[in-house]
Amino acid sequence: MLPNGEHSVKVVSLVSIGRHPQSGRSRRAEQDGRAVELGLKLAGDNLTVVHAGDSQEPVLRQYAGMGLNALTVLSQEADGDALPLMYDFLSQSDANVLLMGIRAESGESSGMLPYLLAEKLGWPLLSRVADIVHINQREAEVLLALPRGQRRSVTVSLPFVATIDNAAIEARQTAFGPGLRAKINLIENQKITDDTATAWQISPAKPRPKRMKVVKAKNAADRFKAATAKPAGGGGKIMKNETPAEKAQAIFDLLLEEKVIR
Amino acid sequence: MILDWLLPTLIAVLLVLAGIGAVRRANLWRAGQAEKVDVIAGLMAMPKRYLHDLHHVVERDKYMSRTHVATGGGFVLAMALVVLVHLFGIESKILAWMLLGALTMMFCGALFVFKRRINPPSRLSKGPWMRLPKNLLVFSITFFVLTLPAAGVLPESFTLGAMGNWILTIVLSVLVLLSLSEMLFGMTWGGPMKHAFAGALHLAFHRRPERFGGGRSTGLKAVELASDSNSMTFGKIHGVAKPSDFKWNQLLGFDACVQCGRCEAVCPAFAAGQPLNPKKLIQDMVVGFAGGTDEKYAGSPYPNKEVGKAKGGVDQIITEGLISSETLWSCTTCRACVEECPMMIEHVDAIVDMRRFLTLEKGETPNKGAQVLENIIATDNPNGHSPASRTHWAADQNLKVMKDVKQVDVLFWVSDGAFDMRSQRILRSFVKLLKAANVDVAILGDEELDSGDVARRLGDDATFQSLAKRNLAVLSQYQFNKIVTTDPHAFHCLKNEYGGFGSDALKGVDVLHHTTFLNQLIKEGRLELDAFASNGGKVTYHDPCYLGRYNGEYEAPRELLASLGIKIAEMERSGYRSRCCGGGGGAPITDIPGERRIADMRMEDVTSTGADMVAVGCQQCTAMLEGVVEPRPVIRDIAEILAGQIREPKEGERV
Numbered sequence A: 001m002l003p004n005g006e007h008s009v010k011v012v013s014l015v016s017i018g019r020h021p022q023s024g025r026s027r028r029a030e031q032d033g034r035a036v037e038l039g040l041k042l043a044g045d046n047l048t049v050v051h052a053g054d055s056q057e058p059v060l061r062q063y064a065g066m067g068l069n070a071l072t073v074l075s076q077e078a079d080g081d082a083l084p085l086m087y088d089f090l091s092q093s094d095a096n097v098l099l100m101g102i103r104a105e106s107g108e109s110s111g112m113l114p115y116l117l118a119e120k121l122g123w124p125l126l127s128r129v130a131d132i133v134h135i136n137q138r139e140a141e142v143l144l145a146l147p148r149g150q151r152r153s154v155t156v157s158l159p160f161v162a163t164i165d166n167a168a169i170e171a172r173q174t175a176f177g178p179g180l181r182a183k184i185n186l187i188e189n190q191k192i193t194d195d196t197a198t199a200w201q202i203s204p205a206k207p208r209p210k211r212m213k214v215v216k217a218k219n220a221a222d223r224f225k226a227a228t229a230k231p232a233g234g235g236g237k238i239m240k241n242e243t244p245a246e247k248a249q250a251i252f253d254l255l256l257e258e259k260v261i262r
Numbered sequence B: 001m002i003l004d005w006l007l008p009t010l011i012a013v014l015l016v017l018a019g020i021g022a023v024r025r026a027n028l029w030r031a032g033q034a035e036k037v038d039v040i041a042g043l044m045a046m047p048k049r050y051l052h053d054l055h056h057v058v059e060r061d062k063y064m065s066r067t068h069v070a071t072g073g074g075f076v077l078a079m080a081l082v083v084l085v086h087l088f089g090i091e092s093k094i095l096a097w098m099l100l101g102a103l104t105m106m107f108c109g110a111l112f113v114f115k116r117r118i119n120p121p122s123r124l125s126k127g128p129w130m131r132l133p134k135n136l137l138v139f140s141i142t143f144f145v146l147t148l149p150a151a152g153v154l155p156e157s158f159t160l161g162a163m164g165n166w167i168l169t170i171v172l173s174v175l176v177l178l179s180l181s182e183m184l185f186g187m188t189w190g191g192p193m194k195h196a197f198a199g200a201l202h203l204a205f206h207r208r209p210e211r212f213g214g215g216r217s218t219g220l221k222a223v224e225l226a227s228d229s230n231s232m233t234f235g236k237i238h239g240v241a242k243p244s245d246f247k248w249n250q251l252l253g254f255d256a257c258v259q260c261g262r263c264e265a266v267c268p269a270f271a272a273g274q275p276l277n278p279k280k281l282i283q284d285m286v287v288g289f290a291g292g293t294d295e296k297y298a299g300s301p302y303p304n305k306e307v308g309k310a311k312g313g314v315d316q317i318i319t320e321g322l323i324s325s326e327t328l329w330s331c332t333t334c335r336a337c338v339e340e341c342p343m344m345i346e347h348v349d350a351i352v353d354m355r356r357f358l359t360l361e362k363g364e365t366p367n368k369g370a371q372v373l374e375n376i377i378a379t380d381n382p383n384g385h386s387p388a389s390r391t392h393w394a395a396d397q398n399l400k401v402m403k404d405v406k407q408v409d410v411l412f413w414v415s416d417g418a419f420d421m422r423s424q425r426i427l428r429s430f431v432k433l434l435k436a437a438n439v440d441v442a443i444l445g446d447e448e449l450d451s452g453d454v455a456r457r458l459g460d461d462a463t464f465q466s467l468a469k470r471n472l473a474v475l476s477q478y479q480f481n482k483i484v485t486t487d488p489h490a491f492h493c494l495k496n497e498y499g500g501f502g503s504d505a506l507k508g509v510d511v512l513h514h515t516t517f518l519n520q521l522i523k524e525g526r527l528e529l530d531a532f533a534s535n536g537g538k539v540t541y542h543d544p545c546y547l548g549r550y551n552g553e554y555e556a557p558r559e560l561l562a563s564l565g566i567k568i569a570e571m572e573r574s575g576y577r578s579r580c581c582g583g584g585g586g587a588p589i590t591d592i593p594g595e596r597r598i599a600d601m602r603m604e605d606v607t608s609t610g611a612d613m614v615a616v617g618c619q620q621c622t623a624m625l626e627g628v629v630e631p632r633p634v635i636r637d638i639a640e641i642l643a644g645q646i647r648e649p650k651e652g653e654r655v
């Protein structure tokens, strides 16, 4: 099925330090764990896992415990900017598939890194990937996760960047022994401070009040429908048979209408 | 007569062969890891351990204990005398008569062994074990006949004519060869008599010598964790992957098994049709270190698994071909097998050792196991609740918190029941009782962490050790005389498994289960209770394994119930023979399918007493038993029952 033995597909998974929603403690990030899991499925032992940050961080051992022989750490201070480090590393490597979570669980958590990285590398970006079903030296067949369990199948040519959705297969259990034994390859870097970010003032977010959902349903079947139905947003339309030019025009019109572009 | 030289030769040859076998067998055990034992003291203590400790267990089956004394005792004595009389040819009528006596005793015993084998219960192994009683009989009869001349009963020159003499000689020689082969050769070359040889040494070099002389040793031994700063341990595999990863005396212990199947008969997982049979497990361990397959195994299989397919070798991964990992995850660590084993074999140690490899090295804890461990690591509780919500249950309880008071008489270890609504009822009841007795009590609040019980039983000793150390660090900041908990699992950890981490936090502290503590309060007259009106209903009591078998507390809960005027309708399996509820060892988490649920079987035990209420002393037992579909008896923790009977001070009384 998958060309595990073929080294021409070089997969890199980027991992960050996650944060447990209940305890706030560092942990293996949900989506990044899935990015490693998918990477292991595609590349097996040839997977490269990269983290920008502190090589002493114990959570790295949790990623390594998934059965990695080694882990590459681009050393960086807490206030550093990961983007240039990652870019340097990737542009010098022969990687052609780059996997990572959609957004980090801690830090800025803006979800911008994959976009900025893809832009800098000049690679296409697939967001919210549920699975990579097939891959060879030239292209990959990818399933994108859509709401309510739907999937969209797309084909993309290598190289590309993919962010991994929670719908992707769960990260395997991490084992203490292998995690401890994995080698950490440290790549020292010049200190690049993220000046913009250091100037920011950070305060805890206030939880937004939730709108109460009034369900008028009288019986279980109706309640079930109410819970699972697609939101009946009136706009939007599905264009299947139009020409690409027409489709592009429709998107352009929408962007104008929504004032995304002026 | 030819026998004059043939007999001593046969005896001598077989003794030599037995000696060679013994050395070979010992070399098999030596493939295990080093473990320090006190050789001299162990060997000196062996007879006493046999007569006292081992027999204490065998005694539970009166038929077998008498049979064994007669047969085993008779044989040992007879064999020693055979060597003197027939090998060294010492001519003494006294010795000869003693030998006749010993042989008669052995013969009588062997008759009973024979009788038991006519229609053997399913727990006993068949195969070579079926021929053993015959050989025992043959041995005693043959040597009886052979000794008659020496005892002067038959004249030396007794003849049957040349022909008859020849026939007699041949017959006797064959019989001697047959029985001596079984008794001497078989003893060290893997026959049924191996149990005597390995068993004796196992008693001498047992890994838990504290168990002898009425002691108790139930805490699991800690894994030596590798660390990247220590080159000695770095690269070390955790847990037992191959038979050679066991300690040598564990291997010796496996070899001591007599295949009596008592462990099988009491194992709840076996009864539930889960793929575990403790007897087969031990036999598979023997196959593992001796090499080969389980073809010759002649006992009950793992439920629904075929015998004959398992292959093992001393340096082969156990879970790759010898036993399936499901077998290991079926165990509830209830210790019923260990309690029942006449050879004092440690099944639970072995099972957890092998689980450790699966969890710490392979990351293959089944079902919810991985998630539970991840939760424990990230939130210090198995269900991933916010650590900041640990004390929510006590919002209205007005309890002191250690962080504020620093010093208290009784520290109440709440355990993870704090997060569970059903368990909270038990906690509140207990607090109510403590208040009624004016106990100076405090809790740790959010500083308390999971005890590590589940992590350890699931094989994650790294997480257990981390929790233990952090809990101990918290405890060491405070002063208290007693630590009391309503959770037998936490109780066991605190009492038996928190030693050896270099902390003095629990030194000189009484670690108590709430039933023990409440019983003390009542005896001291600090707690006054009204009698319990059962309205004619019967009450029974379920012994939690981690309170009973693990910690020997069978009395306090019963005394408490008695103090309320409750007469317990005991279940057939109670006390040290209590059947587990299925909630231990992470079994509900790994959830290996069987044909029935263990909790259902335990509930049947309850119902068969006619009780309409079952008293328990464990929140986990409560959860498991309440999980049985209704209609069924109600389940109450003893604290809940007591709390309902607190005597309210009447007007003018006290105060």
Ligand code: SF4
Pocket: B256, B257, B258, B259, B260, B261, B262, B263, B264, B278, B279, B282, B337, B340, B341, B342, B343, B344, B345
């Ligand atoms: S392990 Fe113990 S109880 Fe089980 S069969 Fe062997 S000797 Fe009997």
Ligand code: SF4
Pocket: B263, B266, B267, B268, B269, B270, B276, B277, B278, B330, B331, B332, B333, B334, B335, B336, B337, B338, B347, B348
């Ligand atoms: S500890 Fe209990 S469940 Fe495990 S093997 Fe022994 S008897 Fe069976």
Ligand code: SF4
Pocket: B332, B334, B488, B489, B543, B544, B545, B546, B547, B579, B580, B581, B582, B583, B584, B585, B618, B620, B621, B624
């Ligand atoms: S929950 Fe109770 S009966 Fe069940 S394993 Fe634990 S102590 Fe034993």
